[in-house]
Amino acid sequence: MSSRLSSRHARMVAIGLVASASFAAAGPCDLYASGDTPCVAAHSTTRALYSAYKGSLYQVERASDSTTLDIAPLSAGGVANAAAQDTFCENTTCLITIIYDQSGQGNHLTQAPPGGFDGPESNGYDNLAGAIGAPVTLNGQKAYGVFVSPGTGYRNNDASATATGDEAEGMYAVLDGTHYNSACCFDYGNAETSSTDTGDAHMEAIYFGDSTVWGYGAGNGPWVMADLENGLFSGESATSNTADPSITYRFLTAMVKGESNEWAIRGGNAASGSLSTYYSGVRPSGYNPMKKEGAIILGIGGDNSNGAQGTFYEGVMTSGYPSDSVEASVQANIVAAKYAITSLTSGPSLTVGKSISLQATTSGYTDRYIAHDGTTVDTQVVSSSSSTTLKQQASWTVRTGLANSACFSFESVDTPGSYIRHYNFALLLNASDGTKQFYEDATFCPQSGLDGESTTNSIRSWSYPTRYFRHYENVLYAASNGGVQTFDATASFTDDVSWLISTGFA
Ligand SMILES: *[C@@H]1O[C@H](CO)[C@@H](O)[C@H](O)[C@H]1NC(C)=O
Ligand SMILES: *[C@@H]1O[C@H](CO)[C@@H](O)[C@H](O)[C@H]1NC(C)=O
Numbered sequence: 457m458s459s460r461l462s463s464r465h466a467r468m469v470a471i472g473l474v475a476s477a478s479f480a481a482a483g484p485c486d487l488y489a490s491g492d493t494p495c496v497a498a499h500s501t502t503r504a505l506y507s508a509y510k511g512s513l514y515q516v517e518r519a520s521d522s523t524t525l526d527i528a529p530l531s532a533g534g535v536a537n538a539a540a541q542d543t544f545c546e547n548t549t550c551l552i553t554i555i556y557d558q559s560g561q562g563n564h565l566t567q568a569p570p571g572g573f574d575g576p577e578s579n580g581y582d583n584l585a586g587a588i589g590a591p592v593t594l595n596g597q598k599a600y601g602v603f604v605s606p607g608t609g610y611r612n613n614d615a616s617a618t619a620t621g622d623e624a625e626g627m628y629a630v631l632d633g634t635h636y637n638s639a640c641c642f643d644y645g646n647a648e649t650s651s652t653d654t655g656d657a658h659m660e661a662i663y664f665g666d667s668t669v670w671g672y673g674a675g676n677g678p679w680v681m682a683d684l685e686n687g688l689f690s691g692e693s694a695t696s697n698t699a700d701p702s703i704t705y706r707f708l709t710a711m712v713k714g715e716s717n718e719w720a721i722r723g724g725n726a727a728s729g730s731l732s733t734y735y736s737g738v739r740p741s742g743y744n745p746m747k748k749e750g751a752i753i754l755g756i757g758g759d760n761s762n763g764a765q766g767t768f769y770e771g772v773m774t775s776g777y778p779s780d781s782v783e784a785s786v787q788a789n790i791v792a793a794k795y796a797i798t799s800l801t802s803g804p805s806l807t808v809g810k811s812i813s814l815q816a817t818t819s820g821y822t823d824r825y826i827a828h829d830g831t832t833v834d835t836q837v838v839s840s841s842s843s844t845t846l847k848q849q850a851s852w853t854v855r856t857g858l859a860n861s862a863c864f865s866f867e868s869v870d871t872p873g874s875y876i877r878h879y880n881f882a883l884l885l886n887a888s889d890g891t892k893q894f895y896e897d898a899t900f901c902p903q904s905g906l907d908g909e910s911t912t913n914s915i916r917s918w919s920y921p922t923r924y925f926r927h928y929e930n931v932l933y934a935a936s937n938g939g940v941q942t943f944d945a946t947a948s949f950t951d952d953v954s955w956l957i958s959t960g961f962a
Contacts, residue, residue: 481507481533482507482789483504483505483506483507483509483533483789484498484505484628484770484772484786484789484790485498485505485506485558485559485772486506486507487782487785487786487789488626488772488774488778488782488786490782491778491779491781491782492776493626493774493775493776493777493778493779493782494559494774494775494776495558495559495772495773495774496559496561496563496615496616496617496618496625496773496774496775497557497559497561497563497615497618497752497772497773498557498558498559498771498772499555499556499557499558499565499754499768499770499771499772500513500536500555500558500769500770500771501513501514501527501536501552501555501599501600501601501602501769501770502535502536502592502594502599502600502601502769502770502795503529503533503534503535503536503594503599503770503793504529504532504533504534504558505558505770505772506533506558507532507533508532508533509529509532509533509558510528510529510531510532510533510534511528511556511558512526512527512528512554512556513526513527513528513529513536513555513556513558514526514527514536514552514554514555514556515527515552515553515554515556516541516544516545516550516551516552516553516587517550517551517553517584518544518545518548518549518550519548519549519550519551519937519938519946519949520547520548524553525540525541525544526556527540527541530597535594535595535597535599536599536600538591538597538598538599538600539598541587541600545587545588546908547906547907547908547950548906548937548950549586549587549906549922549936549937550586550587550588551584551585551586551587551922552584552585552586552587552602553566553567553584554566555602555610555754559772561615561616561617562616563612563615563616563617563618563752564612565610565611565612565752565754566610566611566612567581567582567583567584567609567610567611568581568582568609568610568611568651568753568755568756568760568762569581569582569611569613569651569760570651570760571648571650571651571652571759571760572651572652572653572759572760572761573759573760573761573762574760575607575609575760575762576607576762576940577940578940582607582608582609582610582611582755582756582760582762583605583607583608583609583922584608584610585602585603585604585605585608585610585755585921585922586603586920586921586922587600588600588903588921589601589602589603589605589767589921589922590602590603590632590767590769590921591798591799591800592769592795592796592797592798593794593795593796593797593798594793594794594795594796595793595794596794596796598798601632601767601768601769602754602755602767602768602769603635603767603921604642604754604755604764604765604766604767604768605765605919605920605921605922606637606639606762606763606764606765607762607763608755608762608765609753609754609755609756609760609762610753610754610755610756611647611651611751611752611753611754611756611760612751612752613649613650613651613751614649614751615750615751615752617775618646618748618750618751618752618773618775619646619660619714619748619750619773619775620748620749620750621745621746621747621748622715622716622744622745622746622747622748623748623775624713624714624715624716624775624776624777625646625660625713625714625715625748625773625774625775625776625777626711626712626713626714626773626774626776626777626778626783627644627645627646627661627662627711627712627713627771627772627773627774628662628709628710628711628771628772628783628786629644629662629664629709629710629768629769629770629771630707630708630709630710630726630768630769630770630771630790630795631664631707631708631710631766631767631768631769632706632707632708632766632767632769633664633678633703633704633705633706633707633708634706635765635766635767636664636665636666636677636678636764636765636766637665637666637763637764637765637892638665638666638667638668638669638677639665639667639761639763639764639765640667640669640757640761640763640764641663641665641667641683641688641756641757641761641764642663642664642665642755642764642765642766643659643661643662643663643683643753643754643755643756643757643758643764644661644662644753644754644755644768644771645659645660645661645662645683645712645752645753645773646659646660646661646748646749646750646751646752646773647659647661647683647685647749647751647752647753647757647758648685648749648751648758648759649749649750649751650749651751651758651759651760652758652759653685653686653758653759654685654747654749655685655686655747656684656685656686656687656742656743657684657685657742657743657744657745657746657747657748658685658747658748658749658758659683659684659685659748659749659758660682660683660684660712660714660719660746660748661682661683661712661753661758662680662682662683662710662711662712662771663680663681663682663683663688664678664679664680664681664703664708664710664766665677665678665679665764665766666678666679667688669688670687670688670689670694671687671688671689671690671691671693671694671695671696671697671700672688672690672695672696672700673690673696673697673698673699673700673701673702673734674696674697674698674699674700674701674702675701675702676702677702677703678702678703679700679701679702679703680700680703680708680710680711680712680721680723680734681700681721682712682714682719682721683757683758684740684743684746685758687740689735689740690721690734690735691721691734691735691737692735692737692738692739692740693740693741694740697734697735699734699735700721700734700735701732701734703723705724705725705726705727706727706797707725707726707727707769707795708723708724708725708726709723709724709725709726709731709787709790710722710723711723711731711783713774713777713778714739714746714777715777716744716745717738717739717744717745718736718737718738718739718777719735719736719737719739720733720735720736720737721733721734721735721736722734722736722780722783724787726787726790726791726795727791727794727795727796728791729791730784730787730788731780731783731784731787733780752773754768754771755768765919769795770790797862799862800860800862800863800901800918801862801863801864801901801902801903802902802903802904803902803903803904803905803912803913803914804902804910804911804912804913804957806854806864806902806913806957807854808854808855808856808864809853809854809855810853810854810959810960811851811852811853811854811869811959811960811962812851812852812853812854812866812957812958812959812960813825813826813838813850813851813852813957813958813959813960813961814826814852814915814925814955814956814957815955815956815957815958816835816927816952816955817905817907817909817912817951817954817955817956818927818948818951818952819951821835821927821930823837823838823839824836824837824838824927824930825838825850825961826850826852826876826925826927826932826955827846827849827850828849828868828871828876828885829849830885831884831885831886832884832885832931833876833882833883833884833885833931833932834927834930834931834932835927835930835931835932836849836850836930838850838961840961842961844962845870846961847961847962848869848870848961848962849868849870850960850961850962851869851870851960851961851962852866852867852868852869852876852960853866853867853868853869853872853960854866855867855875857899857900857901857918858875858888858894858895858896858898858899859892859895859896859898859899859918859919860899860901860918862901863899863900863901863902863918864899864900864901864902865895865898865899865900866898866900868885869960869962870962871885871887873887873888874886874887874888875888875894875898876898876900876932877894877897877898878897878917878919878920878923878933878934879897881920881923881933881934881935881941881943882931882932882933882934883925883932883933883934886898896918896919897919899917899918899919900915900916900917900918900925901915901916901917901918901921902914902915902916902957903915903916905950905953905954905955906924906949906950906953906954907950907951907954908950909954911956912954912955912956912957913954913955913957914950914953914954914955915953915955917934920934920936922936922937922939923935923936924936924937924953925953925955926943926949926952926953927952928942928943928945928952931943935949935952935953937949937950
């Protein structure tokens with residue numbers, strides 16, 4: 457036993473040296489395999505997780521003609537070909553329809569079906585993620601993560617080779633440590649095959665967020681915890697574990713692993729440094745032995761609870777309990793991938809502090825501008841000869857995004873302190889109440905107009921990247937290109953969401 461361990465250790469050290477010399481030399485799943493804890497699921501929209509992998513990473517579907525495109529790495533072991541997505545999705549919108557499993561087990565993730573809770577789609581399915589909500593760079597090359605808004609979820613209820621019962625497994629995910637909420641449950645990992653709550657110990661998944669309904673950690677959160685079903689655990693009991701820190705990293709490595717009456721939560725900065733152990737010890741009372749079912753979830757709870765939000769870049773599940781040293785080499789590989797932020801906006805640029813007006817471009821409506829009538833945000837016919845009152849109602853001061861400084865917020869010129877925000881997907885003019893929810897609802901990321909004109913902007917919601925400022929019957933909505941609401945109609949969508957931005961009337 458000890459000689460086997462030491463030769464394994466020697467092999468890992470050798471791989472670690474190669475990995476630091478060349479990014480594509482050994483992927484996370486090569487490292488797990490070297491420790492005899494192979495990946496049985498490997499999901500990433502940003503890069504290959506094996507040095508030799510050059511198959512599809514994910515699939516996008518565009519709204520314009522409902523055709524799909526598989527996105528592969530630029531080279532074996534490399535970063536996703538984001539440019540192929542950008543070309544395919546030009547002048548329309550795209551959704552991420554499949555996140556392929558790179559492990560060879562066929563454990564692909566697709567749109568989560570209804571379960572204990574229904575999704576927001578008309579058939580009870582969860583929403584799919586927009587394809588452009590989470591742009592990043594890896595070693596300077598652009599790629600897209602999976603931006604999960606409330607209502608979005610992926611699942612595989614028929615997975616192969618994942619842990620069941622009390623079998624050992626490990627998992628990690630690279631997440632956006634600044635994108636979270638307190639709703640249940642932004643998870644990645646092992647869950648029920650029925651999409652329903654079948655009882656304690658039927659799940660073992662990474663959770664990230666600031667829920668305090670069950671367990672929690674130090675400070676105000678967010679925390680990495682484990683969703684073991686009917687409880688988010690930061691440690692041995694569903695209460696506080698002060699060794700589980702609040703996360704402030706933009707890029708977060710989160711890990712959970714479990715074997716017979718032993719489990720651990722680990723984490724670290726995915727952009728630098730090493731991992732820390734937030735908990736390692738025995739199972740909570742009532743969770744030994746585990747009763748894992750082996751389905752795989754992303755962005756939702758085991759019973760399809762879909763109120764949470766978060767961003768997923770890559771993650772795997774293993775067979776067997778990975779050693780801390782293998783996990784250290786995986787963390788080094790993630791750091792070497794050099795995750796970094798990139799621009800969230802495109803198209804004609806906006807200047808913070810300037811007053812702007814936004815003119816509709818849809819044929820027959822081009823005399824109309826975004827204005828407000830009390831708390832309703834609408835379009836009104838405005839011109840240079842309009843009253844000062846109307847000109848002010850149709851003028852907006854550009855502010856740094858309240859929830860994300862890479863995007864913008866729009867403050868009313870005549871009602872300082874009030875901003876355009878979405879609420880039930882209508883746009884309202886509301887006074888800021890200073891909450892994280894308000895800031896997120898009032899943050900928008902302008903991009904090149906979906907009508908394809910170089911002069912226009914489309915203004916998408918930061919928190920719901922499938923949704924844009926859209927005029928529909930002269931009222932403003934945060935609308936998606938197809939969906940359950942009447943204002944999500946696809947007819948004339950790209951024109952209705954394309955705006956000419958000029959110096960404000962007032
Ligand atoms: C925002 O406006 C809506 C619609 O008038 C109103 O019901 C709500 O109370 C307002 N919220 C805030 C925070 O002002
Ligand atoms: C996008 O729209 C612009 C303007 O109509 C057009 O010039 C361009 O060819 C379009 N691109 C695609 C891929 O359709």
